[in-house]
Amino acid sequence: xxxxxxxxxxxxxxxxxxxxxxxxxxxxxxxxxxxxxxxxxxxxxxxxxxxxxxxxxxxxxxxxxxxxxxxxxxxxxxxxxxxxxxxxxxxxxxxxxxxxxxxxxxxxxxxxxxxxxxxxxxxxxxxxxxxxxxxxxxxxxxxxxxxxxxxxxxxxxxxxxxxxxxxxxxxxxxxxxxxxxxxxxxxxxxxxxxxxxxxxxxxxxxxxxxxxxxxxxxxxxxxxxxxxxxxxxxxxxxxxxxxxxxxxxxxxxxxxxxxxxxxxxxxxxxxxxxxxxxxxxxxxxxxxxxxxxxxxxxxxxxxxxxxxxxxxxxxxxxxxxxxxxxxxxxxxxxxxxxxxxxxxxxxxxxxxxxxxxxxxxxxxxxxxxxxxxxxxxxxxxxxxxxxxxxxxxxxxxxxxxxxxxxxxxxxxxxxxxxxxxxxxxxxxxxxxxxxxxxxxxxxxxxxxxxxxxxxxxxxxxxxxxxxxxxxxxxxxxxxxxxxxxxxxxxxxxxxxxxxxxxxxxxxxxxxxxxxxxxxxxxxxxxxxxxxx
Numbered sequence: 001x002x003x004x005x006x007x008x009x010x011x012x013x014x015x016x017x018x019x020x021x022x023x024x025x026x027x028x029x030x031x032x033x034x035x036x037x038x039x040x041x042x043x044x045x046x047x048x049x050x051x052x053x054x055x056x057x058x059x060x061x062x063x064x065x066x067x068x069x070x071x072x073x074x075x076x077x078x079x080x081x082x083x084x085x086x087x088x089x090x091x092x093x094x095x096x097x098x099x100x101x102x103x104x105x106x107x108x109x110x111x112x113x114x115x116x117x118x119x120x121x122x123x124x125x126x127x128x129x130x131x132x133x134x135x136x137x138x139x140x141x142x143x144x145x146x147x148x149x150x151x152x153x154x155x156x157x158x159x160x161x162x163x164x165x166x167x168x169x170x171x172x173x174x175x176x177x178x179x180x181x182x183x184x185x186x187x188x189x190x191x192x193x194x195x196x197x198x199x200x201x202x203x204x205x206x207x208x209x210x211x212x213x214x215x216x217x218x219x220x221x222x223x224x225x226x227x228x229x230x231x232x233x234x235x236x237x238x239x240x241x242x243x244x245x246x247x248x249x250x251x252x253x254x255x256x257x258x259x260x261x262x263x264x265x266x267x268x269x270x271x272x273x274x275x276x277x278x279x280x281x282x283x284x285x286x287x288x289x290x291x292x293x294x295x296x297x298x299x300x301x302x303x304x305x306x307x308x309x310x311x312x313x314x315x316x317x318x319x320x321x322x323x324x325x326x327x328x329x330x331x332x333x334x335x336x337x338x339x340x341x342x343x344x345x346x347x348x349x350x351x352x353x354x355x356x357x358x359x360x361x362x363x364x365x366x367x368x369x370x371x372x373x374x375x376x377x378x379x380x381x382x383x384x385x386x387x388x389x390x391x392x393x394x395x396x397x398x399x400x401x402x403x404x405x406x407x408x409x410x411x412x413x414x415x416x417x418x419x420x421x422x423x424x425x426x427x428x429x430x431x432x433x434x435x436x437x438x439x440x441x442x443x444x445x446x447x448x449x450x451x452x453x454x455x456x457x458x459x460x461x462x463x464x465x466x467x468x469x470x471x472x473x474x475x476x477x478x479x480x481x482x483x484x485x486x487x488x489x490x491x492x493x494x495x496x497x498x499x500x501x502x503x504x505x506x507x508x509x510x511x512x513x514x515x516x517x518x519x520x521x522x523x524x525x526x527x528x529x530x531x532x
Contacts, residue, residue, distance in 0.1 A: 004034050008043065015047055023047050038067035042074050045081075054085055055376040062337065072098050082337075085377035088154055089336040092133040101156060103131050104163040109170050113205040114148055122146070122234045123168060131156075131166060133336070137288035139168075142234040145285055148207060149173065150508040171506075173201040182506075189509055190530050193217070193408065219423040221246040222409070235285035241295070243277040249426040254488065271316070271426075272304040275399055279323070289331040297323045299351075301399055316398050319355035327365075339373040353397065361394030382454070384440040388412070392432035401430040401488065404464045406516065408529045412436055414460045415516035416496025418525045429464045431489040436462035442502070452504045460516075461495040464488075495519045502531075 007030040014023035027044040034040065045060035061078040065071060079094030095101055106125040122142050124135075136154065143152050151171040156164045174182035190197050195215035203210060208229030215222040228239035249271040279297025286292065303316040327347035334341055347365040367388040374381050390402055403410050405428020407419030412434065421427040442456030466489030500514035510531040517524055 004030065004037060007033070008039060011040075011043060011047075015043075015050075020047050020051055024051075036067060038064045038071060038074070041067070042071070042077075045074075045077065049081060054081055057081055058085075058337075058376055076100070082376075083156065087336070087339065087377060088156060089133060089136060089334075090339075091156075092131065092136055093336050096130065096132050099130050101131055101164045102162070103127065103129060103166055104159055104161070106166045106168075108168045114202060114207055115205065118146075118148075118207055118230060118234060122148075123166075125166070128163075131164070134288060137334070138285075141285055141288045141291070145237050145283055145291070146207065146230055146234050147173075147209065148202070150506075173199070173508075175201065186509070189505075190215075192528075193530070195222075217423070219248045220409070220425060231282075237283045239281045239283070241277075241279045241281060241297075243275075245273070245275050247273050247275075248424045249273060250421050250424040251426045253421055254426045254428060254430055270305070270424075271398075273301065273399055274303075275299065275301040277323075279325070281325075289334075291329040293325070293327045293329075295323075295325040297325070299323060301397060303398065317353075317355050317358055319353045319358055319397060321351045321353045323349060323351045325349045333370075339375075340370070341372075342368065342370045344368055351396075351400075353395075358395045358397060361392065361396045361400070363390065363392050363396075363400065365390045378444075380444050382440075382442050382444075382456075384438075384442075386436075386438045388434075388436045388438075390434050396432070401432060402434050402464060403428050403430050404434060404436060404462050404490070404494065405429065406525060406527045412462075413438065414462060414494055414496050415458065415498055415500070415514055415527060416460070416518035416523065416525055417494065417516075418527070429488070429490040429494070431464035431466055433465040434462060436460070440500070442500070450506045453501065454504070455499070455501045457497065458500055458514075459495070459497045461493060463493045464490050492520065498525075 007026060011023045011026040011030065014020075014026060024044060024047045027040050027047065030037070031040040031044065041060040041064040045057040045064065048054075048057040048060060058078065058081055061074050061081065064074045065078065068074070075094055075098055079091045079100065082088075082094055083091035092101075103125065104127060106123060108119060108123060123139050139154075143149070149170040150173045153169045155167040155169060157167055158164055174186050176183045187196055187198055190213070193215065194217040195213060198212050198214070200210045202208070206229060208227065211226050211228075213222065213224040223242065223244040225242040226239055228237055230236060231238050251269040251271060277297055277299040279295045281293065281295035284292050298320070299322075300320045302318045305316060325347070327345060329343060329345045332342045332344050345365070345367040349363040351361050351363075353359060353361070365388070367386065370383075370385045372383045373379055374383070392400070402412060403419060404412050404414045405417035405419040406413055406415050407425065407428065409425075410419055410428075414428065414436070417428045419425060419428040438458065438460050440456065440458045442454040444452065444454050446453040496516050496518050498514055498516035500512065503511040503513070505511065512527075512529045512531055514527050515524065516527065
């Protein structure tokens with residue numbers, strides 16, 4: 001009998017006798033001696049599974065399939081282990097090539113008076129059909145596009161006949177009629193920031209929602225409102241949006257370089273900005289990997305300067321504009337076995353300003369966003385990495401500048417740089433072009449049905465570049481430090497690090513608490529926010 005067969009029989013006998021460590025040692029020796037034989041990693045995976053070392057078992061099954069991709073037993077075994085570990089996407093990827101899992105029934109919990117036709121289109125079902133990974137991903141994408149529920153989760157429930165029931169567990173949005181206390185808590189979640197979040201879901205059982213954000217802070221008043229709903233199909237969503245702001249800015253500390261007290265006294269460069277923007281937008285899914293967002297809008301802005309900013313009168317021009325926005329988001333990598341995703345986003349905003357010297361302009365953005373869950377099951381650890389860039393072409397008014405720093409209204413976070421000074425905006429660097437990277441690593445510390453807590457370190461690094469001279473052209477021929485292009489931007493790369501906690505609430509929002517440290521200035525920032 002060949003030596004490989006003897007080793008296999010020996011390992012199987014050791015396993016039958018319950019000598020799992022000895023069986024694993026024999027199989028590892030055999031796998032090294034016969035690296036092309038797929039039977040050894042397959043049997044080793046069985047031993048590791050019995051020892052409840054599921055991650056190691058999964059790695060051996062992947063090795064077995066690499067050697068023998070047509071082995072149905074290994075593929076079925078791998079899908080079962082992934083399924084028991086709660087990684088449904090990986091289980092579907094393993095099972096689909098062998099025509100599994102076959103669905104017997106499908107149920108959706110807590111439909112909450114939603115249109116039946118819409119629900120049928122979100123989760124189409126044919127009894128006796130194979131449930132595919134693409135169907136699962138498509139349903140996930142449509143539920144993300146159409147926020148019909150506060151939270152959802154999928155369950156495949158095995159039946160005695162080797163088929164499955166698919167159950168979509170849902171948590172409805174709080175409604176004033178049925179859950180007044182939860183609705184009140186959701187509305188008041190931003191109260192520490194002098195704001196409220198009135199929300200009305202599934203108006204007249206149409207899946208249309210009205211969400212809003214009202215802030216009465218004297219330094220930065222804001223009204224946001226969005227009326228949105230599906231257009232006959234779950235892969236399209238139409239929205240009507242309103243964004244109105246009245247903000248006071250202190251630009252003294254954001255100039256690059258910062259003026260000395262001898263040049264400009266503290267608080268001398270003050271600015272009040274009023275802006276209103278209304279738009280009609282359409283979000284459309286193409287499969288499960290592509291999302292296209294388009295919008296057309298009209299904006300009106302007005303500036304009031306307390307003392308005037310030298311050499312920049314054209315930069316603070318009162319004007320109206322029409323704006324066209326588009327963005328394409330694509331999933332580039334979806335490695336379900338390794339729980340790694342990589343998404344890309346490209347966007348463009350084209351504007352025409354009606355007041356001279358402004359005219360046409362464009363703002364271009366690009367981003368890469370990656371998330372990795374290193375454990376085979378659950379979410380005990382999470383690594384999130386983002387790389388983003390933006391460029392401006394043409395002349396723009398002040399409110400179209402990008403900002404790097406922490407501000408609850410700003411998506412470009414450098415968490416060691418506070419965007420506010422004495423409650424006013426303008427403490428973080430501004431510019432017309434930026435590069436930004438964010439790395440977050442966190443660990444799950446607590447989870448129950450109502451609250452989960454994640455804590456971990458972060459690193460932010462980036463640079464924002466000054467406005468071109470044409471954007472801040474001086475009508476008087478003067479400017480700070482003699483050059484209009486020196487008004488804004490950061491002359492060096494900025495790097496921050498720190499620690500952040502995210503407290504996820506049952507309502508779907510999260511409380512963010514953090515400490516950021518600026519490695520350049522050795523300054524510290526403590527911040528908080530509500531993620532909607």
